[in-house]
Amino acid sequence: MDLSAISPALLFASLMVASTPILLAALGELVAERAGVLNLGVEGMMITGAVAGFAAAHASGSAALGFLGAAAGGAALSALFAVLVLWLRANQVATGLALTLFGLGFAALVGQGYVGLRAPPVPRPEIPLLRDIPVLGPVLFRHDLVVYLALGLVAGVWWFLHRTGAGLRLRAVGENHDAAHALGHDVRRIRLLAVLFGGACAGLGGAYLSLVRVPQWTEGLTAGAGWIALAIVVFASWRPWRLLLGAWLFGGLTVLQLNLQAARVPVPVELLSTAPYLVTILVLVVISSGRGRAALAAPGSLGQPFHASR
Amino acid sequence: MLTRRRLLATGATTATLAAAGLPVRAQGTEPLTVGFIYVGPIGDGGWTYQHDQGRLAVEEHFGDRVRTVYQESVPEGADAERAITQMVLGGAGLIFTTSFGFMDATVNVAQQFPDVKFEHATGYKRLDNLATYDARFYEGRAVIGTIAGRMTRSNKIGYIASYPIPEVIQGINSAFLHARKVNPDVEMVVIWVYTWFDPAKEADAAQAMIEQGVDVIMQHTDSTAPQAAAQAAGNVFTFGQASDMAAFKPVPRIASIIDNWAPYYIERVGAVLDGTWESHAHWGGIPEGEVEIGEITEAVPDEVRAEAEAMIEAIRNREYHPFTGPINKQDGTPWLAEGEVATDEQLISMNFYVEGMTGQIPS
Numbered sequence: 001m002d003l004s005a006i007s008p009a010l011l012f013a014s015l016m017v018a019s020t021p022i023l024l025a026a027l028g029e030l031v032a033e034r035a036g037v038l039n040l041g042v043e044g045m046m047i048t049g050a051v052a053g054f055a056a057a058h059a060s061g062s063a064a065l066g067f068l069g070a071a072a073g074g075a076a077l078s079a080l081f082a083v084l085v086l087w088l089r090a091n092q093v094a095t096g097l098a099l100t101l102f103g104l105g106f107a108a109l110v111g112q113g114y115v116g117l118r119a120p121p122v123p124r125p126e127i128p129l130l131r132d133i134p135v136l137g138p139v140l141f142r143h144d145l146v147v148y149l150a151l152g153l154v155a156g157v158w159w160f161l162h163r164t165g166a167g168l169r170l171r172a173v174g175e176n177h178d179a180a181h182a183l184g185h186d187v188r189r190i191r192l193l194a195v196l197f198g199g200a201c202a203g204l205g206g207a208y209l210s211l212v213r214v215p216q217w218t219e220g221l222t223a224g225a226g227w228i229a230l231a232i233v234v235f236a237s238w239r240p241w242r243l244l245l246g247a248w249l250f251g252g253l254t255v256l257q258l259n260l261q262a263a264r265v266p267v268p269v270e271l272l273s274t275a276p277y278l279v280t281i282l283v284l285v286v287i288s289s290g291r292g293r294a295a296l297a298a299p300g301s302l303g304q305p306f307h308a309s310r
Numbered sequence: 311m312l313t314r315r316r317l318l319a320t321g322a323t324t325a326t327l328a329a330a331g332l333p334v335r336a337q338g339t340e341p342l343t344v345g346f347i348y349v350g351p352i353g354d355g356g357w358t359y360q361h362d363q364g365r366l367a368v369e370e371h372f373g374d375r376v377r378t379v380y381q382e383s384v385p386e387g388a389d390a391e392r393a394i395t396q397m398v399l400g401g402a403g404l405i406f407t408t409s410f411g412f413m414d415a416t417v418n419v420a421q422q423f424p425d426v427k428f429e430h431a432t433g434y435k436r437l438d439n440l441a442t443y444d445a446r447f448y449e450g451r452a453v454i455g456t457i458a459g460r461m462t463r464s465n466k467i468g469y470i471a472s473y474p475i476p477e478v479i480q481g482i483n484s485a486f487l488h489a490r491k492v493n494p495d496v497e498m499v500v501i502w503v504y505t506w507f508d509p510a511k512e513a514d515a516a517q518a519m520i521e522q523g524v525d526v527i528m529q530h531t532d533s534t535a536p537q538a539a540a541q542a543a544g545n546v547f548t549f550g551q552a553s554d555m556a557a558f559k560p561v562p563r564i565a566s567i568i569d570n571w572a573p574y575y576i577e578r579v580g581a582v583l584d585g586t587w588e589s590h591a592h593w594g595g596i597p598e599g600e601v602e603i604g605e606i607t608e609a610v611p612d613e614v615r616a617e618a619e620a621m622i623e624a625i626r627n628r629e630y631h632p633f634t635g636p637i638n639k640q641d642g643t644p645w646l647a648e649g650e651v652a653t654d655e656q657l658i659s660m661n662f663y664v665e666g667m668t669g670q671i672p673s
Binding site for chain 2: 005006007010011014018021108111112115116117118209213214215216218219220221222223224225254255258259261262263264266268269270273
């Protein structure tokens with residue numbers, strides 16, 4: 001056992017990287033759910049984004065265009081979902097699951113030509129003095145741009161939801177779509193935009209895997225990250241900052257358990273491996289007990305189809 | 311233009327052709343349907359990719375006499391039974407299930423369909439219509455363990471392990487024994503990831519090792535993500551696993567263990583066609599060509615390459631067995647005496663680390 005081999009600074013730096021894909025995907029899903037749409041297709045949108053981003057980056061030689069392509073790919077898939085559930089009023093749960101299955105298969109098909117290829121590197125901003133600060137330097141100032149983008153998005157979503165009129169309308173649509181409709185808000189349009197944002201974010205999260213974290217295209221790349229993202233939204237009680245905490249907790253425990261194993265800490269491996277999931281469940285229990293606020297925090301119209309005639 | 315009527319007409323033609331084909335079937339030249347159940351996607355660039363290469367070799371070798379079907383990314387567990395059953399009902403006469411975790415599912419389906427032949431990779435449960443086959447990956451591990459022991463500067467070798475089953479433990483022990491043999495200061499850092507294929511997790515495991523000073527990484531998982539992590543870190547060496555992973559030559563990937571299933575698959579499909587198929591337990595390695603060592607790149611010094619090649623030759627000629635005593639278990643109790651060679655029974659039930667390893671095998 002050699003705990004000194006684990007550097008807390010490096011650990012925190014890896015944690016930020018490891019949590020970025022689920023953070024991005026969960027953030028998008030949070031906005032969609034705040035608008036009252038439950039999209040279980042996060043996994044499918046993520047992997048579509050992963051392959052679309054990889055293809056775009058490979059074709060253009062630019063990682064930035066890759067991420068744009070990923071956002072477009074994820075949004076395109078979510079548009080399909082939006083048409084089905086908002087206009088044709090299909091069941092959201094079933095449609096979301098179908099979207100995941102479709103996305104996985106579609107990505108595998110599209111990705112066949114990209115197996116074993118390399119992606120262009122993602123630029124890392126060279127922050128001259130700050131990056132050399134001991135401890136804080138590696139933790140905060142040596143990441144790629146997407147890590148900062150994800151953090152910025154958390155702040156942006158919080159500001160949008162809680163400090164702007166449009167955010168208020170979005171939440172109103174999610175809380176009670178009939179009331180929002182009666183007030184003259186276009187429920188479907190607002191929901192469409194929220195779903196598209198969710199798809200784009202999931203696509204970005206997927207591309208972070210295929211362009212930065214792994215970085216290459218292989219089938220099944222996301223390996224269930226989309227489901228974790230869905231769980232983290234509930235974990236966060238639909239609040240952006242708590243979402244960040246949840247993503248860090250999950251990503252952090254994943255990285256920590258691998259590091260503890262590498263340091264040969266005599267803790268059963270099974271316990272370490274299940275720790276991220278166990279702690280997530282534990283926190284869920286703690287949050288939802290007592291004042292019973294977790295149940296209240298869920299948007300009132302979440303998952304319900306909307307029709308203007310009612 | 312493809313109209314609906316045209317589509318129907320095409321369907322009818324196919325049906326007619328199929329009907330016309332019936333008398334031919336009666337003469338016994340009906341193609342044998344050979345099924346493959348894969349644990350990962352074909353595009354994993356590793357384990358499943360190599361099995362699929364074997365499938366393609368079967369198609370090429372037998373041409374019209376066989377038809378192959380496969381299903382990718384079948385989860386290990388209850389759903390595997392459904393996937394295998396579906397393949398049987400689809401007319402498969404011989405089915406290869408290519409992961410350890412399909413063992414019980416394969417046994418259950420094999421008991422229900424005694425006329426269909428099954429082959430399960432890396433398992434140990436057999437029936438009259440269920441054979442097992444495996445490759446002696448530990449022979450390859452001995453070779454890359456030797457290279458790893460010579461190449462490490464930090465004397466820390468990392469091993470990304472999947473599940474604590476004998477096949478994986480053999481690999482860890484074999485690699486460690488041979489790394490220690492050429493470098494007595496070597497330590498082995500093992501991380502169990504409990505998955506065969508999860509690129510992000512494999513990358514994180516590699517990253518954790520690199521941050522803790524590991525500079526040579528081996529993996530018993532199927533994706534190339536650890537190779538990419540090592541490449542990004544620089545100064546870290548890796549080995550291709552299951553497949554050559556040639557995209558990462560000459561560094562970080564300095565050699566590889568390649569599984570070549572084609573000869574075995576061709577032999578067994580041929581046996582079914584000849585009517586000579588029998589259940590057995592097959593375990594081939596470097597001598598049979600089932601385990602190959604991929605190109606050792608120029609990053610490896612000449613004398614180390616020569617040493618590795620000499621070991622490959624010795625194993626191929628059956629002059630050297632990677633588990634030759636004296637070898638003690640981790641707790642110091644003797645396992646193999648001086649000059650004693652491990653039996654296959656001892657190997658397939660291996661559930662302990664050898665002396666010098668730190669850490670514990672999860673139970």
